[in-house]
Amino acid sequence: MQILSRESDATTKDNPSPGRLIIFTGPSGVGKGTLMRSLLQRHPELYYSISVTTRHPRPGEVDGKDYYFITRSKFEQLVASGEFLEWAEFAGNCYGTPREPVERQIRQGKFVVLEIELKGARQIRQTFPTAESIFILPPSFEELEKRIRTRGNDSEEAIARRLNRAKAEIDAADEFDTQIINDDLETALHALEAALFS
Ligand SMILES: Nc1nc2c(ncn2[C@@H]2O[C@H](COP(=O)(O)OP(=O)(O)O)[C@@H](O)[C@H]2O)c(=O)[nH]1
Ligand SMILES: Nc1ncnc2c1ncn2[C@@H]1O[C@H](COP(=O)(O)OP(=O)(O)O)[C@@H](O)[C@H]1O
Numbered sequence: 001m002q003i004l005s006r007e008s009d010a011t012t013k014d015n016p017s018p019g020r021l022i023i024f025t026g027p028s029g030v031g032k033g034t035l036m037r038s039l040l041q042r043h044p045e046l047y048y049s050i051s052v053t054t055r056h057p058r059p060g061e062v063d064g065k066d067y068y069f070i071t072r073s074k075f076e077q078l079v080a081s082g083e084f085l086e087w088a089e090f091a092g093n094c095y096g097t098p099r100e101p102v103e104r105q106i107r108q109g110k111f112v113v114l115e116i117e118l119k120g121a122r123q124i125r126q127t128f129p130t131a132e133s134i135f136i137l138p139p140s141f142e143e144l145e146k147r148i149r150t151r152g153n154d155s156e157e158a159i160a161r162r163l164n165r166a167k168a169e170i171d172a173a174d175e176f177d178t179q180i181i182n183d184d185l186e187t188a189l190h191a192l193e194a195a196l197f198s
Contacts, residue, residue, distance in 0.1 A: 020106075022132050022134065023132070023133040026182075028166060030147070035185070039113075046112075047113065051067055083096075085127070086124050087120065091161040117169065121175075121176075133178070135180070141167075
């Protein structure tokens, strides 16, 4: 099934408003999750796509809420059967966006948000050129490292992989429609709301 674009004939009598797809990307530790939680609290009408991952849950993470946590062999089966809209490997783990719920929500005129890394964002822009893309930047690389470390969940090895990957991701920020620096959280949240709703 082809995903609907905003210019397509998704608008019908029963479904007067076409859906929107938003891609939300930024380096690990920049505060995407924190911003996303506040955004969803303030705008419960948004549909947040829950990803599938082979990463182990962090303390406090809930299966089916933060992610669907599955094994690598199950992930490979889902890839083979075309269940993902996009997927990518990041810092040693696989992550994917389940296709069916996202397509359904967009058909129903919903505003769907994907929080995904750079390779996945590029795949979505190919298959869904009208998707709107937002990149979250840290105030500095030092602050990014501090945030990853103070979060306190990742091993030294995982931190090194994430920081290494962060450099390549930040270099690609210009590919995105909007860039927002997450320095002060409230200011960043307002900039995000302005990008989405004005
Ligand atoms: N391509 C892709 N990336 C994802 C997906 N879900 C999460 N990610 C990204 O994978 C990266 C690692 O996520 P995670 O392990 O939760 O670490 P964190 O972002 O540092 O908290 C982040 O950049 C997420 O945005 C997905 O479904 N597809
Ligand atoms: N604007 C901000 N100022 C200071 N710390 C922040 C800010 N935004 C997020 N953080 C903190 O940075 C850490 C990483 O945030 P998180 O939302 O997990 O990032 P991501 O989802 O991008 O990996 C968390 O400890 C979070 O509380």
